Amino acid sequence: MNRKNTTQVYEFFLRGFSSQPEVEKLLFPLFLLMYLLTILGNATIILLIRSDRHLLQTPMYFFLSHLAVADLGFASTIVPKALQNLLSQKKTISYYGCLAQMFFYIHIGNADSYLLASMAYDRYVAICSPLNYSSIMSHKCCLQLTSVSWTITMFHSLIYTILMARVKFCDPGEIPHFFCDLYPVLDVSCSDTQVIDLVLMTEGIVEILGPFVLIIISxxxxxxxIMNIPSAVAKRKAFSTCGSHICVVVMYFxxxxxVYFKPNSNLVERQDTWAAMMYTMVNPMVNPFIYTLRNNEMKAALKRVLRKRFH
Incomplete structure (x- = not known):
């Protein structure tokens, strides 16, 4: 453990991307464009659903609005600092800034997975119990599911942040990643990390796999x-209602x-920077387009808004 000097670390050095200036000059406009599209796409979904009473009262779109908020917050927790470091030679983040980024990253990222599980449950009720759909997926039920999604993950994130705040770090505190994720930060630790490793292997796996298992069961x-539906047209229609959600689930999980379940004990190698970039930058950017381009109701709502705006 004590391979380096154990000192009070006031800032970390993020070494996730190439140190070659010409590469970073190409990455900056790419990441900036991705972030702007993320803001535009998710903000559009939020505004569309909130401004359309019919969409807001539909459980699927109610969950989708929360998912858009989560994607917007998820990207905003990571991308602005990554953009700043691409233009900077120091590429640092403060100690407390690192803990704050870790808290919101874990909180919002896990809320994302719980919201996807809630949306899978909504599809399950709609297809497997259509006659009871209105009574089961009431507005109260939707509020309860979203409240649980945000609340449980907040406490989960708080546990990890408190545990990480008790860890001592090795000087100079170089993190082999572009943001403060758990494994890369633990790699520069000089403390005994048995407790947090145990939490990661038990509660952490349950927290990540729990929503995924619920989605699979649904x-x-x-x-x-659907396979028991006699009509081929009805089968295609039922499958089409799940298509967008399945695409997002596959990309996210x-x-x-x-990144997290590769069979490799080396913490540095376990964290693949470019794979992490996919679910921290690419997924929040493409999710709104997956839902809007494949959804006639969303496209109709967008047309109504534009018609009101320009007429």
Missing amino acids: YVFIFFT GGISF
């Missing part, structure tokens, strides 16, 4: 229900699994 029931 879609197993959905699949068998695919990136998470690639």
